[in-house]
Amino acid sequence: MNFAAVKAIYLYEMARFWRTLLQSFVSPVISTSLYFVVFGAAIGSRIDQVEGVSYGAFIVPGLIMLSVMTQATSNASFGIYFPKFIGTIYELLSAPVNFLEIVVGYVGAAATKSLFIGVVILATAALFVDLEIQHPFAMLAFLVLTCISFSLLGFIIGIWAGNFEQLQLIPLLIITPLVFLGGSFYSVSMLPPVWQTITHFNPVLYLISGFRWAFFGQADVPIGLSLLAIALFTGLCLAAIAWIFRTGWRIRQ
Amino acid sequence: MAPIVEVSNLTKTYKGGFQALGGVNLEIEEGEILALLGPNGAGKTTLISTICGIVTPTAGSVRVGGHDTITDYRAARSLIGLVPQELTLEPFETVMNTVRLSRGLFGKPKDDAHIEKVLRQLSLWDKKDNKIMMLSGGMKRRVLIAKALSHEPRVLFLDEPTAGVDVELRRDMWDVVEELRKTGVTIILTTHYIEEAEAIADRVGVIAKGEILLVQDKAELMAQMGQKQLQIDIATPVSTLPVSLVDRGLTVEESGTRLIYTYDTRAERTGITALLNDLQAENIQMTDLSTTQSSLEEIFVGLVKESA
Ligand SMILES: Nc1ncnc2c1ncn2[C@@H]1O[C@H](COP(=O)(O)OP(=O)(O)OP(=O)(O)O)[C@@H](O)[C@H]1O
Ligand SMILES: [Mg+2]
Secondary structure, X not given: OOHHHHHHHHHHHHHHHHHOHHHHHHHHHHHHHHHHHHHHHHHOOOOOEEOOEEHHHHHHHHHHHHHHHHHHXXXXXXXXXXXXXXXXXXXXXXXXXXXXHHHHHHHHHHHHHHHHHHXXXXXXXXXXXXXXXXXXXXXXXHHHHHHHHHHHHHHHHHHHOOOHHHHXXXXXXXXXXXXXXXXXXXXXXXXXXXXXXXXXXXXXXXXXXXXXXXXXXXXXXXXHHHHHHHHHHHHHHHHHHXXXXXXXXXXXX | OOOOEEEEEEEEEOOOOOEEEEEEEEEEOOOOEEEEEOOOOOOHHHHHHHHHOOXXXXXXXXXXXXXXXXXXXXXXXXXXXXXXXXXXXOOOOEHHHHHHHHHHHOOOOOOHHHHHHXXXXXXXXXXXXXXXXXXXXXXXXXXXXXXXXXXXXXXXXEEOOOOOOOHHXXXXXXXXXXXXXXXXXXEEEEEOXXXXXXHHOOEEEEEEOOEEEEEEEHHHXXXXXXXXXXXXXXXXXXXXXXXXXXXXXXXXXXXXXXXXXXXXXXXXXXXXXXXXXXXXXXXXXXXXXXEEEOOXXXXXXXXXXXXO
C-alpha cells in the first residue's frame, strides 16, 4: 500500500476545502436555518408532535441526511470528474498507485467534508431545538457510514460521467427525490397505506429511519433492517468500484 | 548492461479500430538521451502513454528497469517521470501544492529542500505560491517538468517539451536536460524540431504511422550528413564503368548518363581531382556537375515519405 500517495491525494483534496472554509461553513448554516424557519415555524406550528417528538427536532436527522447525502455525492463525483475533464488524471494513471489507493484518497476526502457539514448542521439545529441523542455512537456510526457510502457512489458517478450534465443528473434526478420521499421530513406512518407500501421500496428510507432511531429511539423500520440496508448499499458501491478497477472502465484507453 | 527501457512488439489499437502502434521494438540505454522524431499522428504520444501506463497496450510488453509495466507496475512506474504534451494542470491550485502532490503520489517522503531545488532550477521559485492560471504558457510547461522531477525519476519522458516555447526558454530547457543527464537520468523526448534532436540527443529515432523507421546514433547520422554527393552528367551513356574507375566508388544511375560519387567533406582528401583526371583520361565527356548534401531533415523526410 502506497500510504504516501493516499495521504497526498487526501491532503490535496482537503486543501481545496480549507481554502473555501468559510463558504463550506456558512452555506449549511444558512440552509439549515432556512429549513427551520420554513418547516419548523410554518409547518411545525400545525403539526405539534410526531411520535412524541417535537416536529422541529423530528426533522433534524432527515435534514442532516439530506445535506450529507447530496454533499458527499457531489463532492466525490466532482473530485474525480474534474481531473478527468481537464486531463490531470494522467498523473494518477502513471503514478505507482493502485485504484484502491485512489479511491481511499478521494472518497476519504469527500467523506470528511460531508461529515464536517453534517456536524455543522447538527450544531446549528441544536441552536433552534432541544436535541437529545439517545444512541450517540450509533448516530455517529450511521453518519460516518452514510458519508462514506454516498462518497463511493459519487466517485462512481464521477468516473461514469462524460460531461457536466451527467455529473448532476443522478444527484438531481435520483438522490434528492429519494431523500425527500424517504421520510426525511415526515414519518411514514403519516402517509396513506398505499404510499407507505411504495415508500418501503425507497432505500433511503432505511438509512434515514436508522439515523432517526439513533436520535429518538424510534423508527419507521426495524433498526436491523436499516443496518442491513446501509451495509448492502456500501457493499454494492464497493463491488462496482472493484469492477471499474479491474476493467479500467472509462479511465484507461 | 540491460537496457533501462525495453519495448517489445508493442501494439496499440484504439477503440474504433485505429492502429496507432504497430509492433514497436525499442531499447533505451541507461543514461542516454533519445530524441523521437515523427510527424503529427505518428504515434509518439501513444508510445509514451503506453510505456507510462496511461494507455493499455493491445499486445506486446514494456519493461522499465527490468520491471514489467503491467505485472510489476509499481516498481516500473516509480522510476518514471512524465511531462505530457498538453498543458494539463489544475488552474486554481498553487505551484507548490501541485508539485507536492506529484511527489506524494510517487510514494516519496516529503522533502521540501528537493522541491525547492527543482523549482529554483526551473526558475519557478518566486512563483511557488502563485495559482497556475496566473502563469504564462512557458511557465506552465516548466511546472509540468517540476512535477515530473519532484519524485526523482530515473527515466524521464518529455513529450514535446519545447512546443510553443521561445528560443531563450528552449535553450534553458536544453540546459536542464543536460544537467539531468549529468546525474544519470535517462531522457526520452519527442520533438518536431530536427535542430533540437541534433542539439541534445545521443540517439535519434524516427517514427511514422506507428512504426519505428530508424534508431541511430546521432554521430552516425551526422556522419551521413557530412557526406556529399557529386553528380556528373555525361554525354554518352555507359552501362558499365571503365576498369580504371571501378575502385573509385562511383555508381552509375539507371539511365547511364549520370555518375554519382559520394565523398566525405571532412576528409583530408575528397578524391575529386583524381576522379576528374581519370574521367578525362577515359575520354568521358561531362555535360554538368552538381553536388548535394543530405541533412538530417532530408533523411527524416525521406524515411517518412517512404513509409507513406
Ligand atoms: N484516444 C484515442 N482514440 C483514438 N485514436 C487516437 C487516440 N489518441 C490518439 N489517437 C490516434 O492515434 C494516432 C497517433 O496519435 P499520437 O497522439 O500518438 O501522435 P503523435 O505522434 O503524438 O502526434 P503529435 O506530433 O501531433 O503529438 C493519431 O492518428 C491519433 O488520431
Ligand atoms: Mg503527441
